[in-house]
Amino acid sequence: MSSPATTVPLLPDAIYEQLRSSILNQQDAPGSSITESAVTLRFGVARPTARTAIERLVTEGLLRREAHHTARVPELSRDDIVDLYDSRAIVEGAAIAALASGGTIPAEALSAHRELQAGGENAPFATQDIAFHRALVAGQPSARLSRMHALLMGEIELCIGQVQVNQLLTAGEIAGQHQGILDAVTAGNATLAEQLTRAHIHGSRDRLLGHFDARSAP
Amino acid sequence: MSSPATTVPLLPDAIYEQLRSSILNQQDAPGSSITESAVTLRFGVARPTARTAIERLVTEGLLRREAHHTARVPELSRDDIVDLYDSRAIVEGAAIAALASGGTIPAEALSAHRELQAGGENAPFATQDIAFHRALVAGQPSARLSRMHALLMGEIELCIGQVQVNQLLTAGEIAGQHQGILDAVTAGNATLAEQLTRAHIHGSRDRLLGHFDARSAP
DNA sequence: TCTGCTAGATTGTCAGACAATCCGGTTCAA
DNA sequence: TTGAACCGGATTGTCTGACAATCTAGCAGA
Incomplete structure (x- = not known):
């Protein structure tokens, strides 16, 4: 049914999405280079189309490139991980505090939370974890914070993928901490909500750093 | 010497810059629309070129557009101003705190500060004020915060332009507050530096809001 | 072995085209 | 007279293809 054979030629969005998940799945390993022509061949589109998709990924930080050089999948250094999680703690902490004092918990956050709980201890959690945090921040009133x-x-x-693959945290632990944040938000306790959010993020950071240090000093 | 008649065809960067200052100067007034074809004619380039410049301004927030609609110069609402300055206080406060506990004051920040002082009381200050804050944040170690x-x-x-045009603050006041921030940073007092930064930003916000309210209730 | 140069690969920028979508005014019917 | 459907112009979304500028790597020569 529905539209018969429209076969919408393929937005450049599609390329963006494909490349994105390809990077997050580590199918394009960190350090590997992604040329515009390669993307052109891989998806059978014109180079400018591939180019815009790549540029989008660069602004998101999922690819890096300098002028006249090929885009590469970044290999996150220890400093990168620290910087990333600390910056996130600042912004997301402020966002959750705003949500606690102002708004209400979005439906998407709740459903992601339930899926995470339902999955059991050893279930993959990256997708729901990300969805939970994104939804929570999106539901808060400040557009700039979002x-x-x-x-x-x-x-x-990129980091959460590592945490999941190496089983540095379990779905149960994460769900428990999320529950605490939700409770603080519904109680309207902004200070506690922010504190729990930052602790949650820093905890995840420290697990990842521990793994990183263990691997790099064999 | 130098290259004789190369006339580097004009990067799309140039268009971006021109449009940017054109918006900041209010030559393209808030609310006015900027079509891709208009930019094409105005600069004598191809539409895709104009398009990318516009897209860049959209991601920076200097233009707004929804799918299939013309890009428009935003008319910042009262809520926009509050959101903008509050978000900035969070991020810049954290950045200055990091600078105070870690790094050293960048040379660009100092020169912008001196120019501001040298300009005198009623001199235009927007450019140097912006340069000062940008340089300070850029000099701090976190790339993501930057x-x-x-x-x-x-x-x-866009907002600072308003503050300057309507003389809501003087160069002297601003330079004085900047001096306080610099002193706290050189003293290594992160808490004080963050506090002064937030106060500086909120002060600017309140002047602008006062002006906004006065105009909208005649 | 080291240095300079050439060739291939890759990116930066541009021009032009067609389809899909949106906006305004006009026309027709209730 | 009012309301809604319709139609034409304007604008954006996407694609193809081409040429110039720049970088990387391998080869030749000292």
Whole structure:
């Protein structure tokens, strides 16, 4: 049914999405280079189309490039991880505090939270975890805080993927901490909500750093 | 010497810059629309070129557009101003605190500060004020904090323009507050530096809001 | 072995075209 | 007279293709 054979030629959005998940899945490993022509061949589109998709990923931090050089999947350094999580703690903490004193919990955040709980201890959690945090920040009134948070979350997804693959945290732990944040928000306790959010983020950061240090000093 | 008649065809950067200052100067008034074809004619380039320049301004917040609609220069509402300055206080406060506990004051910040002082009481201050804040944040170690700050400063420039035109603050007042921030940073007092920064930003916000309210209730 | 140069690959920028979508005024019917 | 459907112009979304500028790497020569 529905539209028969329209086959909407393929937005450049589609390329962006494909490349994005391809990077997050580590199918394009960190350090590997992604040329415009490669993307052109891979998706059968014109180079400018591939180019805009790449540029979008660069602004999100999922790719890096300098002028006249090929775009590469970033290898996040220890400093990158620290910077990323600390910056996120600042912005997301402020956002959750605003939500606690002003708004109400968005439906998307609740459903992501329930899916996370339902998945059980060892279920993959990255998708729902990200969705939960994104939805919570998006539901808060400040548009600028949301925009800044979105700017960070691309790179954060790269990190969360690592946390999941290496089982540095379980779905149960995460769900528990999320529950605490939700309770503080519904109680209208902005200070506690911000504190729990920052603790949650820093906890995740420290697990990842521990893993990083263990691997790099064999 | 130098290259004789190369006449570097004009990067799309140039268009971006021109449009940017054209918006900040209010030559393109808030509310006016900027079509891709108009930019094409105005600069004698191809539409895709004009398009990318516009897209860049949109991501910076200096233009707004929805799908299939013409880009417009935003008319900042009261809520926009509050959101903008409050978000900026959060990010810039954190950045200055980091600078106070870690780094040293960048040379660009100092020179902008001196120019501001040398200009005298009633001199135009917008350019140096912006340069000072940008340089200070750029000199601090966190790359993500810098990126987020840059995302805000486009729209902030729109506001500072208003402050200058309507003489809501004098160069002297601003320079004095900047001096206080610099002193706190060199003293390594992160808490004080953050506090002064937030107060500086909120003060500017309140002047602008006062003006806004006076105009809208005649 | 080191230095300079050439060739291939890659990006930066541009021009032009067609389809899809939106906006305004006009026309027709109730 | 009022309201809603319709139609034409304007604008954006996307694509194709081309050429110039720049970088990287390998080869030749000292």
